[in-house]
Amino acid sequence: MTRATLDETDEVVTKLREAAERLYEYDLYRTAFEKAELEPSDIDSIDQFRELPTMDAGDQADDVKSNPPFGSLVDPDDVVRCNLTPSPYMDHRMPVPATEDDIRRDEERLAEAYRLVGVTEDDVVLNTAGMMPYPFGWSIAGAAETIGATHIPMGPGNAEEQVQIIRDYDVTVVSGFPSFAQELATTADETLDGVDIVIGGGEPFTAIEGYREEVREAYGGDVTVVDNYGLSEVGFVGFESREEAGMHVFTDRVFPEVVDPETGELLERGEKGELVLTTLSPDSTPVLRYRTGDLTILEKRESEYGDYVLPQGVFGRVDSMKKVKGVKLYPDELTMYVAGVDELDHENLEIRLTRPKGTTDHVALTVAGDPDSVDREAFAGEVRSILNISMDELSIEPEFEATADGVVIDDR
Amino acid sequence: MTRATLDETDEVVTKLREAAERLYEYDLYRTAFEKAELEPSDIDSIDQFRELPTMDAGDQADDVKSNPPFGSLVDPDDVVRCNLTPSPYMDHRMPVPATEDDIRRDEERLAEAYRLVGVTEDDVVLNTAGMMPYPFGWSIAGAAETIGATHIPMGPGNAEEQVQIIRDYDVTVVSGFPSFAQELATTADETLDGVDIVIGGGEPFTAIEGYREEVREAYGGDVTVVDNYGLSEVGFVGFESREEAGMHVFTDRVFPEVVDPETGELLERGEKGELVLTTLSPDSTPVLRYRTGDLTILEKRESEYGDYVLPQGVFGRVDSMKKVKGVKLYPDELTMYVAGVDELDHENLEIRLTRPKGTTDHVALTVAGDPDSVDREAFAGEVRSILNISMDELSIEPEFEATADGVVIDDR
Incomplete structure (x- = not known):
């Protein structure tokens, strides 16, 4: 079985070597080369590239702290926009600095992705992502305005007002958080049938079983509904075309790997694991084998939009x-699934792990909801299929309140 | 005494005639020419131009309602961004459509204004105006990024967080609502002494006596503090240079008149009245003798930035x-002044007008505040100088609560 990275071709290896040459120029990354006892010119295979250690958001944060305010990668003189994004590794937020070149390149890149989903200059794009202080809304603005569509920047919130705007301005494309797209549709008295395209991003979407179809039905059924993926710290990674067949990876921009989050071992295609990214394009704040912390699957599938999909x-x-x-x-996967079940409350959900003396792990799931209106058997089956294990106990309790300690309570 | 409009020169009259030719192409404005029995080519003096009737936000709103969604002025195909702004004449909001050309022109224009106040590519600009759905924040973004400064889009709110950002990112320019700039400075434990320039806009600022100096002191005294003026419906109108000597009118862009709000008669220079604007530049949504509803004074004063100032x-x-x-x-002028007096509460302020039988108008001002800590005599003098009339009664009452009917209660 092939491994969850791009296939080894001369082109891919050349791109990796060129990226390595760029990355080597940064002190932050040269350390990785030194650790691996590698020179960029040594890279003549993917395996060799994979000798470089992985890094993560903690390394980025350390670099920012040691080289305030933007970290060591970018010349502060070149930064023309700095969005800010929450980060558990920072006291405050993580800077997302961009140069003029970064902005233009990203605008073109996302415009191309929007074109492939069918957005044209005739469309009216409602931007429901915020621009302050996050970068999400700026991407949508850049894509829509580059195409020459009409861009209406609204940010999230005020669903009733935005429903009115969809009607008054003949909005054809809604772009932003998929949960808010759904809220708009459920807020509207009648189907928002002028909307042809819903573009989701910023939170898990098509990974949640049935979510895409729910959104589609909310908009009357005859609508293209796609998912996009990017990270503030890395930029765009993948986009869906109007075929809705998974997110095509921007392979000109990033080299993706999927690894076991525990061991760092490369996983096989189709296996779920942590996405690791390396910047291939000449961006001002590149990443080298960056552990995204996001769980995904990489597959190969020949298509006109590129051969690799999430x-x-x-x-x-x-x-x-x-x-x-x-x-x-x-x-998280379970929480997302439960969020889509009306009778259950995903905000009050708990998995308690114990190891009773002399036995193996014991898993008990409790979720707030109405036990009479949920098919327990079917629900237990869904949970098993999502988590790949059976619950030893499963309770649905009307008044259940989860603690603030997170979804999983590990009492082993 | 000269009248409160640009001086009549060949250049000004030519510009007006050229603008008239452009405006005549729009049905909305052709009506005005027909009413005045004028052809654009007839315009060979400012007086002739002033035979055209004035219009106001109500006419704009009617045009939008009859020609949804953007009104008759702009081709919807050319609109690439549409901000939205509150309007009393609309059920909802008023669209502020812009073409690609409008956006580029406005970015260049405000960038030039920012350069004149001293902003360079070395500056870090904290943008505290919102971009959703208003246009205010976009102007600041355009100016800062066009110059190549570092732009941090934060919007208003979260003063504590923004104080941290000012420190962490060595912010040198704070741009947005002046009241929020002041809030930032008062939120900070220590003087925000890295800030060199404060650019206010979006609300009355330098018209309020002492306000500029208060803001300057809040930033440690050694800081340039300037005022900018524009309207969502019209665009940029005026900006201050680092001389802080009033707002220079963008005379290449607008032809300003100041009229008596009651009679529409042109006022003399230095007299307070309603600002009326006509678009001189080839913007996609021009205005013709548009009554802004804003109270100002126009003066002539030779300067390198243009000879007309507010x-x-x-x-x-x-x-x-x-x-x-x-x-x-x-x-409003009184409310603004009181807002700057710590001992008084401008939110509980009332002017009651009566006309006791057989007498003239009687004016009674009541404001919530601590009567012992206010110099009544001095305060009465200030009120007289601001409103141009003496109060017949003036009370400062600790527990006074104004009604919700507005500042002036007219019981005559």
Whole structure:
């Protein structure tokens, strides 16, 4: 079985070597080369490239702290825009600095992705992502205005007002958080049938079973609904075309790997694991084997938009992963699924892990909801299929309140 | 005494005639020419131009309602960005459509204004104006990024966080609402002494006596503090240079007149009245003798930045004007002044107008505040100088609560 990285071709290896040459110029990354006892010119295979150590958001944060305010990668003189994004590794937020070149390149890149989903200059794009202080809304603005569509910047919130705007301005494209797109549709009295395209991003979307169809139905059924993926710290990674067949990876921009979050071992195609990214394009703040913390699957599938896809987008964060009965359990996936079940309350959900003396792991799931209106058997089956393990106990309790300690309580 | 419009020169008359030719192409404005029985080519003096009737936000709103969604002026195919702004004439908001050309032109224009106040590519500009859905924040973004400064888009709110950002990112320019600039400075434990320039806009600022100096002191005294003026419906109108000597009018862009809000008669230079604007540049949504509803003064004063200034910016709205004892009373001006007096509460302020039988107007001012800590005599003098009339009664009451009916209660 092939491994979850791009296939080794001369082109890919050349790109990696060229990227390595660029990355080597940065002190932050030269250390990685020294650790691996590699020179950029040595890189003549993907395996050789993979001798370089992985890095993560903590390394980025350390670099920013040692080289305030933007870190060592970018010349502060060249920064023309700095968005800010929350980061657990910073006291405050993480800077997302961009040069003029970065901005133009990203605008063109996302415009191309929007074109492939069918957005043209005739469209009216409602931008429901914020621009302050996050970068998300700026991407949508750049894509829409580069295409020459009409861009209406609204940010999230005020669903009733935005429904009015969709009607008054003949909005054809809604772009932003998929949850808010859904809220708009449910807020409207009648179907928002002028909307042809819904573009989701900024949170897990197509990884959640049934979510895409729910959004589609909310907009009357006859609408293209796609998922996009990017990270503030890295930029755009993938986009769906109007075929809705998974997110095409910007392979001109990033080299993707999918690894076991525990061991760092490369996983096989189709296996769920942590996405690791290396910047291939000449961006001002590149990453080298950057562990995104996001859970995904990489597949190869020949298409006119590029041959590599994240077939279901992103499943959540790996940070919350737990090994249970030898299996990796990613509770985010369950939370996302439960969020889509009307009768259950995903904000009051708890998985309690215990190891009663002399036995193996014991897993108990409790979720707030109405036990009479949920098909327990079917729900238990869904949970098993999502988490890859069976619950030893499963309770649905009307008044259940989860503690503030997170979804998983590990009492082993 | 000269009248409050640009001096009549061949250049000005030519510009007006050229603008008239452009405006005549729009049905909305052709009506005005027909009413005045004028052809654009007839315009060979300012007086002739002034035979055209004035228009106001109500006409704009009617045009939008009859020609949804953007009104008749702009081809919807050319609109690439549409901000939205509150309007009393619309059920919802007023669209502020812009073409690619409008955006580029405005970015260049405001960048030039920012350069004149000393902003360079070395500056770090904190943008505290919002971009959703108003246009204000976009102007600042365009100016800062066009110059190549570092632009940090934060919007208003979260003063504590923004103080941290000012420190962490060595912010040198704070641009947005002056009241928020002041809030930032008062939120900070220590003087924000890295800030060199404060650019205010979006609300009355330098028209309020002492306000500029208060803001300057809040930033440690050694800081350039300037005022900018524009309207969502019209665009940029004036900017201050680092001389802080009043707002220079963009005379290449607008032809300003100052009229009596009651009669429409042109006022003399230095007299306070309603600003009326005509677009001289080839913008996609021009205005013709547009009554801004804003109260200002136009003066001539030779300078390298243009010879016409609004010496104190904008004093408030004319809508709330009342004739009292034959004098025009603009209560906004008083509210703004009181807002700057710590011992008084401008949110609980009332001017009650009565006309006791057989007498003339009687004016009673009541304001919430601590009577013992205010110099009544001095305060009465200030009120007289601001409103141009003496109060017949003046009370400062600790527990006073104004009604919700507005600042002026007219019981005559």
